[in-house]
Amino acid sequence: xxxxxxxxxxxxxxxxxxxxxxxxxxxxxxxxxxxxxxxxxxxxxxxxxxxxxxxxxxxxxxxxxxxxxxxxxxxxxxxxxxxxxxxxxxxxxxxxxxxxxxxxxxxxxxxxxxxxxxxxxxxxxxxxxxxxxxxxxxxxxxxxxxxxxxxxxxxxxxxxxxxxxxxxxxxxxxxxxxxxxxxxxxxxxxxxxxxxxxxxxxxxxxx
Numbered sequence: 705x706x707x708x709x710x711x712x713x714x715x716x717x718x719x720x721x722x723x724x725x726x727x728x729x730x731x732x733x734x735x736x737x738x739x740x741x742x743x744x745x746x747x748x749x750x751x752x753x754x755x756x757x758x759x760x761x762x763x764x765x766x767x768x769x770x771x772x773x774x775x776x777x778x779x780x781x782x783x784x785x786x787x788x789x790x791x792x793x794x795x796x797x798x799x800x801x802x803x804x805x806x807x808x809x810x811x812x813x814x815x816x817x818x819x820x821x822x823x824x825x826x827x828x829x830x831x832x833x834x835x836x837x838x839x840x841x842x843x844x845x846x847x848x849x850x851x852x853x854x855x856x857x858x859x860x861x862x863x864x865x866x867x868x869x870x871x872x873x874x875x876x877x878x879x880x881x882x883x884x885x886x887x888x889x890x891x892x893x894x895x896x897x898x899x900x901x902x903x904x905x906x907x908x909x910x911x
Contacts, residue, residue, distance in 0.1 A: 706859065706862060707862070710833075710866045710867060713863055713866050713867070714827075714833060717811050718811070720829055720832050720836065721805050721806065721810075721811075721832060723860055723863055723864075724805060724835055724836040725802055725805070726856075727836055727840050727856070727860065727864075728765075728802055728839050729798075730843050730855070730856060731761070731839050731842060731843040732795060734843055734846045734852065735791055735794045735846065736791060737850055738754065738791060738846075738850065742754055742849070743755040743758070743786070747845050747849040747911075748844075748905050748906070748909045754846065754849045754850070755786060755790075758790055758794060758846070759784055759786055761797070761839075761842055761846075762783070762793060763780075763781055763783045763784050763797075764835075765797035765798055765801040766784070766797055766800060766801070767780050767781030767819060768815075768831065769800050769801040769803075769804035769805075771816055771817055771831055772801075772804045772805060772807070772813060772815060772831070773804065773813075774813060774814065774815075775816065776825075778818040778819060781818070781819045801835070810828055811828045811829060813828050814827060814828065815827070815830070815831035817831060817834075833867050834867075836863075836867065837864050837867040837868055837871075837899075837903070840864040840896075840899060841899065841903055841905065844896065844905070849911055856896065858895060861895040861896055862895060864895075864899050865895055865898055865899050865902075868898070868899045868902040869902060871903065884903045887903075887904060888900075890902075890907075893907055
């Protein structure tokens with residue numbers, strides 16, 4: 705389905721969960737290609753190696769899953785140091801959040817997101833939209849680091865673009881710990897290129 709606005713996408717509810725699951729499964733396909741020798745590769749995330757990004761992504765999956773259960777412990781969101789089998793650890797975290805978002809009634813819940821702001825609680829559909837666009841972008845981050853192809857369908861990317869366009873810009877993007885770097889001016893490009901530029905990534909980045 706094609707959406708014409710962010711509000712329409714948020715109202716789609718169950719379809720938003722489906723899109724999020726597609727993005728996460730694509731991230732798994734990328735992670736499955738990682739070898740131990742790749743973990744020290746640079747990534748488009750400033751100063752983060754692929755190991756750092758993978759640890760962050762695992763923590764975020766557990767954090768969003770906890771939020772879907774109404775839990776507000778900030779410690780759950782922290783990056784998880786990798787153990788002996790990073791691919792299995794990532795797969796487990798991804799399965800955990802997909803199971804959490806698939807629970808009956810999840811869209812009627814509120815999500816505490818202490819990582820963004822202490823005591824901040826947001827509607828479920830808003831929280832799931834945040835996770836969705838994160839894993840479109842983080843899938844690209846990891847694929848770019850590895851130098852491998854990333855395959856998202858255009859319908860998914862069109863939905864992610866609506867979210868990226870709604871993310872506030874300005875000075876908050878330059879604060880320590882900001883979720884996204886400042887917007888990069890873009891003169892077009894593919895839908896994925898536009899999403900990346902809006903969220904502070906150069907589509908031309910190479911390791």
